[in-house]
Amino acid sequence: MALDKTAEDARPWIEKAQPTHPALIDTRHALADLYNVVNVPTIFWIDERGRIVRPNDVAFGTDTFKHITGLESARHLAALRAWVSGRTPAPAADEVRRQQPLPSAEDQQARAEFGLGQWLWAQGRTAAAERHFVRGGELAPHDFTIRRGTMPMRGIDPMGPQFREMLQSWVGAGRPYYRPLPDTAGTKEN
Amino acid sequence: MSTFTVIDGERAVTVAARLSGGRVLLDPAGLHEALGWEIHDGLLCNDAMCIPLADASALTRDGGVDLAGFAAALDRAVAVDVAERAAFLGGSARERAQALASQQAPDFTLPDLAGHPHSLAEHRGKKILLVAWASW
Numbered sequence: 001m002a003l004d005k006t007a008e009d010a011r012p013w014i015e016k017a018q019p020t021h022p023a024l025i026d027t028r029h030a031l032a033d034l035y036n037v038v039n040v041p042t043i044f045w046i047d048e049r050g051r052i053v054r055p056n057d058v059a060f061g062t063d064t065f066k067h068i069t070g071l072e073s074a075r076h077l078a079a080l081r082a083w084v085s086g087r088t089p090a091p092a093a094d095e096v097r098r099q100q101p102l103p104s105a106e107d108q109q110a111r112a113e114f115g116l117g118q119w120l121w122a123q124g125r126t127a128a129a130e131r132h133f134v135r136g137g138e139l140a141p142h143d144f145t146i147r148r149g150t151m152p153m154r155g156i157d158p159m160g161p162q163f164r165e166m167l168q169s170w171v172g173a174g175r176p177y178y179r180p181l182p183d184t185a186g187t188k189e190n
Numbered sequence: 191m192s193t194f195t196v197i198d199g200e201r202a203v204t205v206a207a208r209l210s211g212g213r214v215l216l217d218p219a220g221l222h223e224a225l226g227w228e229i230h231d232g233l234l235c236n237d238a239m240c241i242p243l244a245d246a247s248a249l250t251r252d253g254g255v256d257l258a259g260f261a262a263a264l265d266r267a268v269a270v271d272v273a274e275r276a277a278f279l280g281g282s283a284r285e286r287a288q289a290l291a292s293q294q295a296p297d298f299t300l301p302d303l304a305g306h307p308h309s310l311a312e313h314r315g316k317k318i319l320l321v322a323w324a325s326w
Contacts, residue, residue, distance in 0.1 A: 003324040007303055010325055014303055022308045024300040026322075028200075033281050034289070034296040037322045046295045046318040050311070055290075061321075084317050093293065102287040105267070112267035112280025119197050120274060128274045135269075149326055158326035 001026045003040060003145055005121075005153050028118055032145045033111050036103045039144040039178065043076070045083060045090070053083075053090035055100040058180035069178055076184050099181055110140035114150070121153045130154055142175070194257075195276040198225060207275075208254065214270060214277065215254025229255065234263050295320075 002010035007025040014023045031037055035044065036056065045054035059076035066072060082088040091099075103111075117132030133150040140146060147166060151158040171177055194207035194214055203224035206217035222228040226236040229250060233240040241263055243249055249259040257277055261268035267280035289296050295318075299309040310318070 001300060001320070001322050003322055004326070007301075011303055013325060022302055024302055024308055026300050030298050030300060031320075031322055034286065034298055035320075035322075036286065036290060040322050040324045040326075042322040044295070044318075044320040046310070046320060048315050048317060050295050050314050051293050052290075052295045053293075080319060096293060097291065100290055100293070102290055103283050105283040108267040108280050108283040108286065109269070112269040112278050115197065115280055116269040116271060116276060116278035119202065119278060120271070120276065125274060128271055132269055132271065145324075149324060152326055 001031045003027075003029055003032060003037075003149055009152065027122075029111070029114060029145055029149070032143075033108075033115075036101055036107065037145060038107075038140070038142055040149075045080070047090055052100070053096055054181070055096055057184050058178045059184055071178065071180060071184070079183065106139050107143065110136040110143055110146055113139065114146050117150065118153075126153070141170075144177070193275065196225065196257075197276065197278045199279075207257075209272060210252060210254070212272075213251065214257035214272070215251055216257055216260070218250075218253070218255055221255050221260070227260070234260070 001024045002014070003026050004010045005027060007027070010025055017023075026032075035042075039058070041058060041060060043054070043057050043059045044052055047053045057076070058071065060066070060069065060071055060073045061077075063073050079088070083090060113132040113136035117129040117136065120126075120132065121129035133146065133154060136150075137143070137147040148158050148163055151163065156162050167177060192206075192208065193204045194216065195202055195204050205224045206220040208215055218228065228235055229243070229246060232243050232246045234243055234249070235241070243263055249256055249263060257270065258268060261279060264279075265282040265284055267283070268277055269280065270277045295310060297309060297311045299307050301307055310320075
């Protein structure tokens with residue numbers, strides 16, 4: 001699920017990867033709303049009965065960004081393969097419940113502000129959209145699908161100085177940008 | 191009376207409305223027609239359910255339905271832009287939290303690059319890795 005402003009933003013990656021699985025486009029952040037996603041990448045494991053057995057974890061498919069994130073793809077991929085092949089059971093239900101982050105009223109208000117901003121932006125009402133993107137980020141400062149994810153709609157480089165400044169101020173205050181579950185995060189690398 | 195656009199999920203509907211002291215007052219007939227909700231006998235009802243209102247008079251002002259009060263009665267977030275005459279009804283934090291706490295993965299339907307819709311439920315019976323990513 002690509003949380004991008006248009007399908008065209010995600011297209012080059014999907015076309016290059018040629019996935020055999022569905023690769024979907026989520027311009028309205030429906031997934032963020034339903035699953036309380038606050039950053040990318042966020043991954044979930046869902047079992048045969050449709051139950052979440054690994055909630056809101058951070059994992060990369062490759063080591064492209066390892067030098068920045070400190071997160072190794074191998075750790076998650078090995079755990080995933082072991083679960084899929086049945087070599088290891090899914091995490092226990094009470095452990096999953098404990099790890100599942102739940103949205104607050106402010107989180108949902110922030111998502112409503114995003115929703116209004118996204119609708120206005122899609123209509124070309126960009127100055128009005130900006131107000132709601134900013135308000136959403138103020139209400140849920142930990143929600144980078146809003147704070148960073150709206151940058152391309154606001155004419156801001158999401159890899160540029162404004163993002164780096166945001167990241168520095170966030171991390172500088174002792175708050176992690178990525179919050180992987182303990183067994184994905186590993187021990188000392190992070 | 192002028193209009194207000196209310197976005198509810200993928201639907202954007204236009205409802206007759208006016209502004210009064212910073213409040214958005216929706217025309218009751220317009221609200222019923224556009225979103226299916228009406229207020230009677232202290233209840234907020236649509237075809238499927240009725241919600242008892244703690245204070246129905248607070249929701250209805252000067253013959254209009256207060257948009258903020260309407261969203262609050264539904265326990266939904268609402269974002270409003272008075273200048274753009276548009277409002278977005280968001281999800282209920284309580285509903286979303288209950289759904290996730292149940293550990294049942296919420297279903298959704300989203301398009302692929304070709305615009306074809308796919309739902310999570312189509313893959314029931316298989317183990318699924320769900321990945322939220324973005325080009326940014």
